[in-house]
Amino acid sequence: MISCRPHYLPREFSSRFFVAVYLPPQTDAGTKTALNELYMAISKQENAHPEAALLVAGDFNAGKLKSVLPHFYQHVKCATRGKKTLEHLYSTHRDTYKALPRPPFGKSDHHSILLIPAYKQKLKQEAPMTRSIKKWSDEADAKLQDCFASTDWKMFRDSSDGIEEYTTSVTGFIKKCIDDVVPTVTVRTYHNQKPWITGNIRTELKGRAAAFKERDSNPDAYQKSRYALGRTIKQAKSQYRTKIESYYTGSDARRMWQGLKTITDYKGMTM
Template structure:
């Protein structure tokens, strides 16, 4: 069902299959060996809608199935691919992205690949397999995981040594704390603010910062 080097068979689960004169599809859930952390799994649906099909019925069935799966697996990546002929899934699910923009048969794009994330694949036309009357499509992954989309951030991290602790303790030991109480004139808020500000100043004086990416 799937290439073992991409996903082991124990990590593949069939979720639903459907067969009628208007629509055939099979949906599986995969947990590949490597998966960007923003996705919990990949749910793939292989679709065939015959040329003479009632496309409205077919698309409605797909819509109901995919909506239900999205509610159950909100963090999954969804891929819907196959021969849609004259049907267009975006008429039911406009938030999906269609990645095939080249002709697959007789100058028309009958084969589609949809996903729920933008710029997932780059589609390249390839010759048909055997005697097939549809051209094949090579989908090259173009998705960049969120971790690589975000710019590095600079953070400041406190590093305390034994010498820093000793210096801070010595600073507090030689302070006349009564001066803060006297200066506040029995105003508890002013007293607390002045003591906290003094402590903060002492900490800033003795701390050493280490900057890292």
């Protein structure tokens, strides 16, 4: 097993792990023991590097990696020795490679396999989403407090015929106050964007890019911008972790399930 960090790598991957495997022809007990050893080695790296891409390739003979790691995908569908598929290629993502049989090397009785990259980056899989959000600030909070403090709430109760009309009128008024006071901004999110990315990080990224252009004339400013970006990213990750962990302290089952899916990267069953 080797780890590498290519110069160019899709943003959704932090690094790549390549695992070369050979399982000799043996009894079912021996194959099971070998697969368990392979499971332990791969799981250790998955836990240590959850955002890494793993490729497991080699001669498996009678072994099947999916029996111990069911979330891996097998990409070799063609026969590699006679009518049997002994050479396998597994990865953690669907449609990573297209495998084509090729003539064997020298006097080998196994076909060689040509792997054609077929993976499509998350950035290119779907168009970015544009949505409108409220930009809250201390100034907006103060204006809302003044608005609510000067409101005659008794008026809504006196003019309502029942609890439902009373509730609708009050919530409608609150929504109108928020729309009038809190500014709305349009943000664009990409599918390969990390969930902990915030506006502060984007600001620091722009500052670092500007300092990078002037790094020859002002290297200290570039160094400070790098440190500032690192601190902001660390703080954003800590805040996001606290947010996810807070889902387990409340009584909202829906939020708790969202936290579980985020932590485990659960995508649901595909038919």
